[in-house]
Amino acid sequence: MTVKISKHCTTLCLFLCLxxxxxxVAQTPQFVSLVAAQPVLAAMQxxxxxxxxxxxxxxxxxxxxWVRSQDKEIRIRVEEGEENTLTNLLRLGVTxxxxxxxxxxxxxxxxxxxxVDSIADKRADDLMRALAAPHPSPGMLEMRAFLEKKxxxxxxxEGQKKxxxxxxxxxxxxxxxxxxxxxxxxxxxxxxxxxRGISTDSNIYPDYTIDLGLRxxxxxxxxxxxxxxxxxxxxxxxxxxxxxxxxxxxxPQTTQPFAVMDSLIRLGLASPSALEVYTFDISPRVNxxxxxIRKSAAAGKPYTVQLLSSPSDQWDVTYHSGFLEFWQKLGSxxxxxxxxxxxxxxxxxxxxxxxxxxxxxxxxxTPVSMNVVFQTLPLPPDKQFDLVIATNIFVYYxxxxxxxxxxxxxxxxxxxGFLLTNEALPGTAPSKLADSLKTTVRITPDATDYMFSxxxxx
Numbered sequence: 001m002t003v004k005i006s007k008h009c010t011t012l013c014l015f016l017c018l019x020x021x022x023x024x025v026a027q028t029p030q031f032v033s034l035v036a037a038q039p040v041l042a043a044m045q046x047x048x049x050x051x052x053x054x055x056x057x058x059x060x061x062x063x064x065x066w067v068r069s070q071d072k073e074i075r076i077r078v079e080e081g082e083e084n085t086l087t088n089l090l091r092l093g094v095t096x097x098x099x100x101x102x103x104x105x106x107x108x109x110x111x112x113x114x115x116v117d118s119i120a121d122k123r124a125d126d127l128m129r130a131l132a133a134p135h136p137s138p139g140m141l142e143m144r145a146f147l148e149k150k151x152x153x154x155x156x157x158e159g160q161k162k163x164x165x166x167x168x169x170x171x172x173x174x175x176x177x178x179x180x181x182x183x184x185x186x187x188x189x190x191x192x193x194x195x196r197g198i199s200t201d202s203n204i205y206p207d208y209t210i211d212l213g214l215r216x217x218x219x220x221x222x223x224x225x226x227x228x229x230x231x232x233x234x235x236x237x238x239x240x241x242x243x244x245x246x247x248x249x250x251x252p253q254t255t256q257p258f259a260v261m262d263s264l265i266r267l268g269l270a271s272p273s274a275l276e277v278y279t280f281d282i283s284p285r286v287n288x289x290x291x292x293i294r295k296s297a298a299a300g301k302p303y304t305v306q307l308l309s310s311p312s313d314q315w316d317v318t319y320h321s322g323f324l325e326f327w328q329k330l331g332s333x334x335x336x337x338x339x340x341x342x343x344x345x346x347x348x349x350x351x352x353x354x355x356x357x358x359x360x361x362x363x364x365x366t367p368v369s370m371n372v373v374f375q376t377l378p379l380p381p382d383k384q385f386d387l388v389i390a391t392n393i394f395v396y397y398x399x400x401x402x403x404x405x406x407x408x409x410x411x412x413x414x415x416x417g418f419l420l421t422n423e424a425l426p427g428t429a430p431s432k433l434a435d436s437l438k439t440t441v442r443i444t445p446d447a448t449d450y451m452f453s454x455x456x457x458x
Contacts, residue, residue, distance in 0.1 A: 029368065029375040031071070032408055034063040036376075040403050043429035047400040067374045070401075074371060077396070078283050080197025086143050087170045088201070088241045090123055093248040094346035095137065096130035099123045101346065107175050124167045128160050138251035139240045142285065198396050200283050202237025204307060206391035206422060207259035208326045209441050213420055213451030214263055216439040222418070222453065227386060228270040232412065233257055234372055234390035236279040238286045247347040250306040254279075254289060257365045258305065258334050258357050260389060265333040272333070272361075278385075280370040290367040297362035306341055307331065309351050314444045331355030373401045376408040384414035394423040403429040406454070413456040420453050432457050 041048065041058060051069075055062035091102035099122050102110070109116045130136060131144045132154040144154065152166065153159035217223045233256055240252040257277050264270035281287055293303045309327050311320065331337070340354035370377070372390075379385075388409055394402050406425045410432040413419060419433055427435060433454040441449040 029370040029377055031064070031067050031375055032404065034058065034060045036411075037063065037404060037407070040400075040407050040429040040431075044400050044403055047398070049400075071371050071374050074198065074373065075282055077198045078200075081199035081201075081283075082146050082197075082285070083170055084174060084197050084199050085201060085241060086146065086167070087174045089139070089143060089248055090127055090167050090171060091120070091174075092241055093123075093127065094344050095248050096140075097123055097126035098346070099126065102171075104178065107171075107178060110175050111172055120168060120171055124164045127167065128154065128163055131163075132160070137248070139248055142240070142252060198282075200235075200238040200281075200286055201241070202239045202254075202256060202392075204255055204259060204309065204327070204330065205323075207256055207263070207330070208323050209422060209439075209449050209451050210260060210389060210391065210420065211263045211267075211326055212322070212441055213439045213453065214267055214269065216451075217418070217420075217437060217453055218267065218269070220437055222437060222455070223269055225268045226271060228264050229274050230276050230278075230383070230385045230387075231260065231264070231270075232278045232280060232385045232388045233260060234280045234388065234409075235393045236281060236286065236290070238283070238289055247308075247344075247350060249344050249347065250308070250341050250352075252285075252289060253305050254286065254293075255305050255307070256389075256391070257290075258303075258355075258361065259330060261361065261364070262331055262333045266329070275364060277365045279365060279367045280372055281367065282369065282371045284369070287367045287369050290365060293362055294365065294367075297359035300359055302335065302359055303357040303362045304338055305331070305355055305357060307353050307355060310349050311351065312444070316442045316444060319441065319443050327351075327353070331357070334358060334361045372408055373397060373405045374408075376411050379412055381414065384417065385412055386414060386417045388413055388417075388419045390419070390421040390423075392422065394421065394425060399426050399428070402426055403431070406433055407431040409433070410456055415456050415458040417456045418453050419456075420451060422449060422451055424450070424452055425454070 041052070049066070051066050052058050052062060091107065094101070099119050100106075102116065102120060102123070106113075106116050106119070110120060111117065130140055131147070133140070136144060147154070147163060152163050154163065214223065236254050236256045238252050238254050240250075241248050257279055261270070261275060261277060264275065265272050279286075279290060297303065307327060307330055309323070311324065315323070335355045335357040338354050338356040340352045343350050343352050368377070390409075394405060397405070402423075402425050406419075406427075407429065409419055413433070418436065425433075434457050436453040436455040439451040439453075441451065443449055
């Protein structure tokens with residue numbers, strides 16, 4: 001039997017294939033070309049690395065080589081951040097040991113105090129037993145996979161001996177990093193982080209600062225009701241034993257995409273049905289986690305997040321009351337309260353409540369593997385973002401990288417759209433992002449956070 005295909009059908013198929021191709025191209029990150037980066041490089045001559053200064057003028061080949069080498073280096077720093085997560089599990093975990101936790105005060109004394117050294121040694125033994133257990137928790141399973149990827153084995157006494165040495169060596173390295181960072185931060189905050197591993201750890205405190213920033217933008221007429229439809233979140237994080245008040249009684253989770261959606265809907269800035277969220281991250285662990293929860297959501301399963309907080313008596317009165325109100329309402333627009341994992345002994349001072357995020361909300365979040373410092377998404381005007389959010393990201397980079405990121409991000413924001421970040425980005429180099437508004441958040445008498453908004457010019 002001969003099947004005849006009409007000319008109309010053929011045209012329709014070609015159109016659909018072209019449409020699919022255009023969408024695929026639009027969602028494929030591309031390294032920034034020398035032509036696009038040239039205005040930043042020209043303005044940042046004094047900050048250029050030796051590799052680029054040696055090529056005068058900078059050639060396309062030299063730029064391509066440098067960009068790719070820097071991208072590779074940043075991805076290595078993500079692996080170092082995974083090491084920090086494992087080290088935080090060693091010093092702060094409460095589910096696998098009854099030993100006291102190793103806070104920053106005790107960490108300073110590690111290697112110089114017999115009591116702290118003994119605690120660390122026993123913690124390392126307990127942690128290895130938990131990692132080698134037949135049915136480890138999700139967080140332990142991820143850390144075991146990380147060790148196996150690095151070539152370690154928990155199956156033999158010799159392998160466990162090597163892992164213990166690795167754990168304790170990382171604890172000493174973290175101690176030195178923290179001490180050095182504390183000294184550098186007195187003169188240059190960025191210097192304290194620019195050589196550190198890039199961690200995926202997170203918590204909900206930046207989400208409250210984002211909420212305050214959005215409110216201030218509305219107050220000043222920068223954001224209008226219903227004006228936000230497409231949002232990108234840079235480095236959404238994967239919380240598990242974060243370095244400040246981390247514990248390990250909950251599974252690895254990402255909360256920022258849903259906290260941002262919750263704020264936008266609650267403030268009337270976005271419609272629940274029209275809102276789209278993309279996450280940009282260079283961590284395979286983060287991207288894989290979001291892909292997995294999307295698959296579960298497609299099967300009708302909600303996503304439960306534990307909303308942990310540790311209120312402090314040192315907090316400013318206004319911050320204290322505002323944060324607690326935010327924490328109690330968080331998730332009301334994207335899910336419903338559910339039974340929280342009880343806070344175990346050893347994690348005193350941690351408060352917890354849980355929210356079950358609706359499957360349809362989870363499916364609105366799309367992960368993209370991307371390095372915003374050296375890559376960009378070529379988006380058509382109707383796919384550009386109304387709002388891009390980045391918290392605790394740019395602190396890991398120097399001024400040249402921050403300037404490149406500012407220019408790259410601008411290409412993905414629609415005219416009149418905004419970048420919202422808690423780091424001030426240098427304005428030395430040209431970009432289409434103009435300084436817009438600064439929101440000041442006083443946390444304690446000695447600690448202040450900020451939220452900076454930058455508007456995309458035409």
